[in-house]
Amino acid sequence: MEKRGSVLMQKYEFGRLLGQGNFAKVYHARDLKTGDNVAIKVFDKEKVLKVGLVDQTKREISIMKLVKHPNVLQLYEVLATKTKIYFIIEYAKGGELFNKVAKGRIHEDIARKYVQQLISAVDYCHSKGVYHRDLKPENLLLDENGVLKVADFGLSALVESHHQESMLSTVCGTPAYVAPEVISRRGYDGAKSDLWSCGVILYVLLSGHLPFYDLNLMALYKKIGKAKYKCPNWFSFESRRLIAKILDPNPHTRISTTKVMESSWFKKGFNSKPDKMENRLINVASSSSSVDSDNVFGVCENQSSDVEENQALVKPTYLNAFDIISLSAGLDLTGLFANNGDEDNVKFTSMNSASSIMSTLEDIARVLKMTIAKKDGGLLKLERSKEGRKGQLSIDVEIFEFTESFYLVEMKKLCGDTLEYQKILKEDIRPNLKAIVWVWQGEKQ
Ligand code: AMP
Numbered sequence: 001m002e003k004r005g006s007v008l009m010q011k012y013e014f015g016r017l018l019g020q021g022n023f024a025k026v027y028h029a030r031d032l033k034t035g036d037n038v039a040i041k042v043f044d045k046e047k048v049l050k051v052g053l054v055d056q057t058k059r060e061i062s063i064m065k066l067v068k069h070p071n072v073l074q075l076y077e078v079l080a081t082k083t084k085i086y087f088i089i090e091y092a093k094g095g096e097l098f099n100k101v102a103k104g105r106i107h108e109d110i111a112r113k114y115v116q117q118l119i120s121a122v123d124y125c126h127s128k129g130v131y132h133r134d135l136k137p138e139n140l141l142l143d144e145n146g147v148l149k150v151a152d153f154g155l156s157a158l159v160e161s162h163h164q165e166s167m168l169s170t171v172c173g174t175p176a177y178v179a180p181e182v183i184s185r186r187g188y189d190g191a192k193s194d195l196w197s198c199g200v201i202l203y204v205l206l207s208g209h210l211p212f213y214d215l216n217l218m219a220l221y222k223k224i225g226k227a228k229y230k231c232p233n234w235f236s237f238e239s240r241r242l243i244a245k246i247l248d249p250n251p252h253t254r255i256s257t258t259k260v261m262e263s264s265w266f267k268k269g270f271n272s273k274p275d276k277m278e279n280r281l282i283n284v285a286s287s288s289s290s291v292d293s294d295n296v297f298g299v300c301e302n303q304s305s306d307v308e309e310n311q312a313l314v315k316p317t318y319l320n321a322f323d324i325i326s327l328s329a330g331l332d333l334t335g336l337f338a339n340n341g342d343e344d345n346v347k348f349t350s351m352n353s354a355s356s357i358m359s360t361l362e363d364i365a366r367v368l369k370m371t372i373a374k375k376d377g378g379l380l381k382l383e384r385s386k387e388g389r390k391g392q393l394s395i396d397v398e399i400f401e402f403t404e405s406f407y408l409v410e411m412k413k414l415c416g417d418t419l420e421y422q423k424i425l426k427e428d429i430r431p432n433l434k435a436i437v438w439v440w441q442g443e444k445q
Contacts, residue, residue, distance in 0.1 A: 001017075001025070002014045002025070002027055002040075002042060004016060007032070008029070008040070008079065008086060009079055010032070011031065011032055011033065011079075012029040012030065012031055012032065012038060012040060012088065013029060013030045013032055014027050014028075014029050014040065015027060015028035015029055015030065016028050018039060024041045024042055024043045024044075024087075025041070025042050026039055026040070026041050026042075027039065027040045027042065028091065029088075036091075037091040037093065038076065038088050038089065038090070038091050039073075039088075039089045039090070039091045039092070040086050040087065040088055040089070041086070041087040041089055042084055042085070042086055042087075043084065043085040043086075043087070044083070044084060045080070045082075045083055045084055045085055046083065048085070061075075061078055064130075064153075067124075067125055067128060067130055067153055069120070069121050069124045069125070070147065071117040071118065071120055071121035071124075071147065071148050071149060071150060072121045072124070072125065072149065072150050072153050073089055073090045073092060073141065073149045073150065073151045073152075073153070074089065074090040075087055075088070075089055075090075076088045076089065076090065089151075090143075090149065091143075092141035092142060092143050092149045092151070093142075093143055093144040094141065094142030094143055094144060094145075094146060095141065095142060096137060096138060096140065096141055096142075097114060097137065097140040097141065097142055097148060098137035098138070098140065098204075101137070101204060101205060101208060104208050105205070105206060105207050105208035106205055106206070106208075108206060108236060108239060109268075109269070111202065111205035111206050112265070112266070112268060112269070113269075114140075114148050114205060115198065115201070115202050115205070115266070116266060116270050117147065117148035118135075118140065118148060118150065118198055118201065119198060119257060119260055119261060119266065120261075121148075121150045121153070122135070122150070122194050122195065122198060122257060123257040123258070123261060125153050126190070126191045126194070126257060130153060131190030131191065131193075131194055132150070132152070132153050132190075132194050132197075133182075133190060133193070133194070134152065134177075134197075135150070135177060135194055135197035135198060135201065136176075136177040136197065136201075137177075137201070137204070138151075139151045139152050140201070175217075175220070175221070175224065176200065176210050176212055176213065176220070176224075177197045177200045177201070178193075178196075178197070178224070179192065179193035179196035179197065179224075179251065180196075180224050180225045180227070180249045181193060181251050183221055183224060183225070184225070184401055188251065189251055191256070191257065192251040192254050192256075193251070195246055195254065195255070195256070195257055195260070196246065196247065196251075196254065198246065198260075199243055199246030199247045200212070200247070202239070202242075202243060202246070203229070203231075203243055203247070206232075206234075206235055206239060207231075207232050207235070211229035211243075211247065212224045212228070212229055218400065218408065218410075221400070224249075225249060226249060227247045227248065227249040229247065231243065238263075238264060238265040239265060241265075242255075242260065242263055242265045242266070245259075245260075246260065343418075343422070344412055344413040344418060344421065345410065345411070345412040345413075346410075346411050346412075346425065346440070346441075347408060347409065347410045347411070347440075347441040348408075348409050348433070348437045348438070348439065348440045348441060349407065349408050349409075349437075349438045349439050349441065350407045350408075350409060350436050350437060350438050351407075351438050352407070352436040354378060354399055354401060354407060356436065357399055357407060357409060357436055358378075358380065358399065360432070360433065360435070360436050361380055361382075361397055362380075363432070364428065364429055364432045364433070365380075365382050367428065367432065368382075368384075368424060368428055368429075369384075369385065370382040370383060370384050370385070370393075370395075371383050371385060373394070378398055378399035378400065378401070379396070379397070379398050379399075380396075380397040380398075380399075381394065381395070381396055381397075381414070382394070382395045382396075382397065383395075384416070388416050388417040388420045389417045389419075389420065390415075390416055390417040390418075390420075391415060391416055391417075392415065392416055393413070393415070393416030393417065393420055393421060393424075394413070394414040394415050394416055395411060395412070395413055395414065395421070396411070396412050396413075396414050397409060397410070397411045398410045398411075408441075411425075411429075
């Protein structure tokens with residue numbers, strides 16, 4: 001905790017705490033030389049080292065040198081001590097934009113003003129090869145004049161870790177703003193996925209609620225994957241049309257940022273030459289007490305290199321909530337994939353590949369002398385040839401991919417006798433699945 005009134009390197013005087021996450025605390029501060037307000041984001045160096053984000057953080061700090069736009073919170077300077085890293089950032093006095101939406105939806109013309117600023121910032125950053133990867137309400141701040149400022153642009157290493165934390169601490173954290181291709185982890189284009197998040201933000205501004213919402217994460221995932229949303233009747237024809245083009249689940253056919261900026265909805269009242277921003281240079285490498293991105297971790301790099309190397313072996317490049325789940329051995333996801341007491345519907349998670357899950361299921365079908373009535377992508381339909389007490393037993397199995405090494409398998413009885421289903425489930429299916437099941441959902445470990 002930085003004490004109020006304490007001075008950092010004879011340059012900044014700390015004020016009140018503005019917010020905090022797992023990795024960082026954000027303080028209001030005053031530049032002692034100019035008297036200007038700034039925000040200081042304080043990272044615990046050891047925490048960043050522990051999760052092996054050093055290289056990415058260094059890279060992102062150098063990228064931030066490239067980013068200078070009136071709608072992007074500017075990184076002024078990076079300072080470091082033995083234990084901490086300090087990001088000196090432009091101060092956004094107006095707080096979070098969504099505090100406004102929390103009071104209800106906003107008028108289309110006002111929403112347009114914010115979206116114009118947001119898309120301009122996003123388009124500018126993309127032109128520099130910088131992607132946000134976590135655009136959401138908490139990252140949209142306002143300055144004292146109500147100008148939108150996007151926070152954490154280019155800091156995806158720290159943003160994602162922050163995201164991890166929030167997902168972990170709430171367990172049912174929501175990927176409400178995340179593009180379908182990011183959730184399914186099929187490799188994605190940062191520009192297209194950032195634009196999807198902008199589409200969700202536009203919808204929320206106009207409606208006052210999320211386009212995709214479900215308490216059950218699987219159901220939410222399905223809605224996002226199919227872009228299943230409804231526009232309230234007060235949405236104008238033009239805004240509906242634009243939202244539909246942005247919230248296209250296929251990133252290849254999704255509209256581009258350039259095309260959004262050319263749309264009549266966007267162009268209405270748009271000032272393409274925003275006010276000149278204060279010409280304050282990012283001071284990452286030039287000042288004597290500032291540090292360049294390579295030196296940020298310099299002080300304790302040697303002690304922690306082992307940690308870093310070990311982490312690098314097991315850690316995927318980009319962690320998302322699902323990675324955390326998959327890395328947390330034995331974590332029961334009951335809350336996320338609620339069964340609602342339906343015993344005919346069982347679920348398990350697996351760290352095996354989709355093809356090995358599928359071939360295990362096919363082997364089981366052969367053992368049980370069940371026919372494969374349908375096989376389509378991750379879907380398998382098994383049928384018993386002989387009629388049971390209540391007709392032919394039919395089981396549906398669906399495999400959902402969270403990451404390349406983490407799957408959820410849902411199995412349910414479509415028709416037939418429940419007792420017969422429960423019996424083969426207990427005596428044949430479960431024992432034969434043992435090798436590939438990581439955790440049965442909704443059961444005591
Ligand atoms: P963060 O850890 O970046 O999500 O920041 C936590 C909270 O601190 C944000 O949601 C904001 O409310 C506040 N905050 C972060 N950066 C700034 C800033 N530059 N100016 C004013 N408030 C900020």
